[in-house]
Amino acid sequence: MHENLIAPCGMNCGVCIHYLFMQHDINKQGFRRKYCPGCIPRGEHCTHMGHYCELMAEGKVRFCFECKEFPCKRLKALDRRYRGKYHMSMIENLKYLRFHGIEAFLEKETEKWRCKACGGVVCCHNGLCLECQIDTLHRNKKYRWNREENE
Template structure:
């Protein structure tokens, strides 16, 4: 079950983030050196990417970007475009579902969409792999090795 506090104001589902999943699995113990992140809302930062440019988010006066008169702003559109191209995820689409169908419907859809077919855990949106089932693949693939400590003999 996805904690609704892990849905950032910009529409990011933090539980799908590589930094969040690495933290939850404490994967730095396996030789990685990725910065951990518990999500924007749990850290009380509202939205790291948008908050530095949006007073409403920075001060916690809106829960989601769609509550703003400037929605979707230029910065959110740029974030959305990048995520659509790189990660097959749309922040604006996420926010539209939350706005029109409610947060619980969105959470249910996310559980289904991002569920690993093998173990049922949620896959990482940034690498498209399950950190439970595909850990060895992540360690072996050059594409992901930049996150490994070179002094461990793994990279």
């Protein structure tokens, strides 16, 4: 994982379905998903928060934790949704980044999202490794985390 794949809101774009689909060019296998190289590489400040936050929209902060209102109401709502659906917390990510730095965060994220079967990257949006579990996605294009595996 790379520093440029960590969005200002704390999203790790390297585990996002749109980034992973682009990395593996999955649309060639019959899928139709928007590809995305990540917020920072595509020149956006943050897909989730950039249009709500003036500081972020203008590129005045690199991460939300640099703001005196951290965590703001919108970030809390986004965090709640991602914790419930996608097994990740932007606020926890940002707190870790603030106290431990980007290198330690990248190491932690690499380990957290590593596929135990093949060493690839597990997608935060569906819990699948697109290197060794793509057949599951072929069978069910709207596949989400298997609750039984994660309880």
